[in-house]
Amino acid sequence: xxxxxxxxxxxxxxxxxxxxxxxxxxxxxxxxxxxxxxxxxxxxxxxxxxxxxxxxxxxxxxxxxxxxxxxxxxxxxxxxxxxxxxxxxxxxxxxxxxxxxxxxxxxxxxxxxxxxxxxxxxxxxxxxxxxxxxxxxxxxxxxxxxxxxxxxxxxxxxxxxxxxxxxxxxxxxxxxxxxxxxxxxxxxxxxxxxxxxxxxxxxxxxxxxxxxxxxxxxxxxxxxxxxxxxxxxxxxxxxxxxxxxxxx
Ligand SMILES: [Zn+2]
Ligand SMILES: [Zn+2]
Numbered sequence: 001x002x003x004x005x006x007x008x009x010x011x012x013x014x015x016x017x018x019x020x021x022x023x024x025x026x027x028x029x030x031x032x033x034x035x036x037x038x039x040x041x042x043x044x045x046x047x048x049x050x051x052x053x054x055x056x057x058x059x060x061x062x063x064x065x066x067x068x069x070x071x072x073x074x075x076x077x078x079x080x081x082x083x084x085x086x087x088x089x090x091x092x093x094x095x096x097x098x099x100x101x102x103x104x105x106x107x108x109x110x111x112x113x114x115x116x117x118x119x120x121x122x123x124x125x126x127x128x129x130x131x132x133x134x135x136x137x138x139x140x141x142x143x144x145x146x147x148x149x150x151x152x153x154x155x156x157x158x159x160x161x162x163x164x165x166x167x168x169x170x171x172x173x174x175x176x177x178x179x180x181x182x183x184x185x186x187x188x189x190x191x192x193x194x195x196x197x198x199x200x201x202x203x204x205x206x207x208x209x210x211x212x213x214x215x216x217x218x219x220x221x222x223x224x225x226x227x228x229x230x231x232x233x234x235x236x237x238x239x240x241x242x243x244x245x246x247x248x
Contacts, residue, residue, distance in 0.1 A: 012240035043072035058136035062094035063169030099124035145171035194227035
């Protein structure tokens with residue numbers, strides 16, 4: 001079923017909006033469902049700017065509770081309350097505390113609307129590493145990402161329509177990531193820095209050194225920070241662009 005699964009890059013930037021890029025977020029589209037992977041504060045601009053109807057989202061999948069990854073959920077809920085009234089259920093999948101933190105954020109941003117009953121069933125599903133979960137028809141297995149110690153941070157191995165997508169989330173480079181990426185049709189990997197080595201993110205040379213041995217069909221770097229973006233012309237590995245579509 002070639003072309004039946006596609007990943008739309010809504011945003012490929014980091015937390016700082018480097019290069020004017022939207023916060024990293026993706027639509028995983030199949031003939032049966034559309035899943036929004038990550039939901040930063042720029043989500044509505046990114047979707048509407050690229051002509052996507054927000055109503056088509058069947059489920060939201062979040063990797064961790066950093067603002068550039070979940071800070072847009074209240075805006076999506078506002079959209080479904082006022083601009084694109086929703087009736088069908090929405091499930092938000094994410095790590096522990098997804099519901100509590102998102103509800104607190106919604107209350108802080110829009111106090112009255114957050115108190116209002118929603119016009120649709122909103123469900124929360126907190127996932128656990130190694131336990132596959134059905135995200136709107138996508139078999140999704142979380143794994144632990146090595147990011148910040150104060151949060152539960154996940155990457156995801158997603159299987160749908162005979163294709164496998166591995167998503168790093170925000171993570172340092174680890175052997176686990178290499179193990180997960182093996183055999184994937186698409187490995188969507190963060191690359192936040194180039195010359196600065198951090199224990200919480202991947203620097204371009206770290207992934208470039210291992211790219212050949214990963215054994216994935218396609219590697220696309222995203223969550224691009226100022227350092228890799230400054231060198232975009234000279235980078236050998238494929239880098240995501242806002243609005244790009246990856247057919248699997
Ligand atoms: Zn991030
Ligand atoms: Zn993060």
